[in-house]
Every structure is written in C-alpha cells, then in structure tokens.
Amino acid sequence: MTINVSSLAEAAVDVLTTAGPTQKVSKTYLYVAAWRNGEMSIGQCTPPDRPARPAAPRLCAPREMPKRSTGPKGRIALVHALAHIELNAVDLAWDIIARFTGDDMPSAFYDDWVTVADEEAKHFEALKTHLHSWNTAYGDLPAHDGLWEAAAVTAEALLARLALIPMTLEARGIDTTPHLVQRLRQAGDEETASILDMIYNDEINHLAVGVRWFEFLCARDQKPPTDQYKYLLERYFRGTPKGPFNIDARTEAGMTANYLAPWLET
Numbered sequence: 001m002t003i004n005v006s007s008l009a010e011a012a013v014d015v016l017t018t019a020g021p022t023q024k025v026s027k028t029y030l031y032v033a034a035w036r037n038g039e040m041s042i043g044q045c046t047p048p049d050r051p052a053r054p055a056a057p058r059l060c061a062p063r064e065m066p067k068r069s070t071g072p073k074g075r076i077a078l079v080h081a082l083a084h085i086e087l088n089a090v091d092l093a094w095d096i097i098a099r100f101t102g103d104d105m106p107s108a109f110y111d112d113w114v115t116v117a118d119e120e121a122k123h124f125e126a127l128k129t130h131l132h133s134w135n136t137a138y139g140d141l142p143a144h145d146g147l148w149e150a151a152a153v154t155a156e157a158l159l160a161r162l163a164l165i166p167m168t169l170e171a172r173g174i175d176t177t178p179h180l181v182q183r184l185r186q187a188g189d190e191e192t193a194s195i196l197d198m199i200y201n202d203e204i205n206h207l208a209v210g211v212r213w214f215e216f217l218c219a220r221d222q223k224p225p226t227d228q229y230k231y232l233l234e235r236y237f238r239g240t241p242k243g244p245f246n247i248d249a250r251t252e253a254g255m256t257a258n259y260l261a262p263w264l265e266t
C-alpha cells in the first residue's frame with residue numbers, strides 16, 4: 001500500500017472515512033510508520049461527523065445487544081463487543097488528531113495519539129483473530145450504536161474530549177477489566193484472559209496520555225485540573241462516574257483520586 005496523503009491530518013481523515021475494518025487497520029499501521037519516519041507534517045483536514053462503518057455489524061440499541069458473560073456462549077458476545085469498542089477506539093484516536101489541529105498542540109501530542117491509534121488497531125486485530133478461532137467474524141453479531149456519542153458532544157472542545165473519553169470511558173475499562181480477567185481465568189479461558197491483560201496494560205498508558213494533555217491544557221489556561229474535570233463531566237457527560245474505581249491503576253496513569261473526590265463515597 002502506498003501513501004497518497006501529505007499530512008497526518010489527511011491520513012487521519014482517510015482512516016476515518018474508510019469503512020472496512022481490515023483496511024482501517026492496515027492504513028493505521030501505514031500512517032503510524034510514516035509519521036514516525038518523519039514523512040508527514042501535521043497539516044489540517046476536516047474530519048467527518050462520524051467515522052465510516054462497514055455494513056456489518058448491524059448497529060443497535062443497548063437493550064438489543066446479545067448477552068455478555070464469561071460462560072461459553074456469552075464469551076463470544078463479550079469478545080465481539082470488545083472488538084467493536086476497539087475498532088471505535090481506532091477512530092477516536094484518529095479523530096482527536098484531525099479535529100484539534102487548530103489548538104496549537106506540541107508535536108508530542110500527535111506522537112502520543114499516533115501510538116494510541118497503533119495500539120487500538122492491535123487490540124482490534126487480536127480480538128478479531130481470537131473470534132475467528134471460535135468460527136465467528138467481526139460483524140456476525142449486532143453491536144452497540146452509542147459509542148460515538150461522547151465524541152460528538154465534545155467535537156468542539158479538546159479539554160472536554162480528554163475528560164470524557166480517555167479520563168472517563170477508557171478509565172472505566174481499566175476499572176472493570178481486572179475482575180473480568182479473573183472471571184475468565186476461573187472459567188478456564190486463559191486465551192481471552194491473556195489478550196485482555198495485554199489490552200489492560202496498554203489502556204493504562206492511554207489514560208496516562210489523556211491525563212498528560214488534560215493537565216497540559218489546564219496549566220496553559222491556568223485552570224485547576226480537578227475542578228475542570230468535575231465541571232466538564234457535569235456539563236458533557238450523561239450520568240456520573242461509577243465505582244468501584246481502580247485507584248491503583250488510575251494513579252499509575254497520573255489520574256489521582258482527587259479527580260474522583262466528588263463521586264467517592266465518604
């Protein structure tokens with residue numbers, strides 16, 4: 001595959017407007033390598049409101065979703081749902097790159113999100129390959145339609161995007177994954193457990209990337225980060241962060257318990 005874009009922003013929009021998951025992933029790897037080789041400037045390009053999606057999976061409301069569990073049947077639904085989340089995460093990483101080029105961010109900001117895009121593509125591929133071992137393809141089951149909502153409501157504000165997506169939704173994954181991995185191991189599914197372990201370790205770094213740039217922007221605007229986080233969640237997030245929180249992993253990522261103080265039980 002050859003590169004026919006001249007900037008990282010154009011590359012991001014190319015990935016976002018590519019519907020096929022296989023192509024989306026291979027374009028991601030191609031552009032990640034090109035960026036790291038210094039072949040592209042940051043540039044500017046308008047991303048689509050929503051990323052292109054393949055015809056399958058059928059997107060549906062949460063109540064229509066197949067039941068997830070760690071039992072034999074529920075595990076296919078679980079891995080399929082996680083693959084869908086990871087494919088969405090590939091688009092989220094490219095969207096943050098393309099959408100906020102006017103925010104005067106340092107080059108290291110783009111380095112970080114390019115790494116996130118690369119890792120999300122690897123997560124999707126690992127889960128997709130694992131589904132194949134169960135004679136299931138990504139797209140065989142319906143998938144959740146609500147994943148782009150938090151991106152849509154924060155399309156105009158980088159600080160809000162960071163508060164909602166890495167620091168709330170990805171952090172939620174970090175809260176819940178260790179227990180899920182434990183249940184999978186108890187059920188004897190070492191293979192799924194080890195893929196989720198790999199994803200978990202990478203996701204701690206994605207949260208760290210989110211916190212780093214959230215605090216960078218707060219420092220630049222001279223705003224207290226924890227107050228800003230609370231304000232942005234109240235303004236943009238439907239619902240409130242729910243525990244139990246994985247305080248150790250969040251702290252390792254730089255998101256100290258102070259951020260959660262408004263929602264921690266006293």
Ligand SMILES: [Fe+2]
Binds near residue numbers: 199
């Ligand atoms: Fe991921």
Ligand SMILES: [Fe+2]
Binds near residue numbers: 089120170202203
């Ligand atoms: Fe992630």
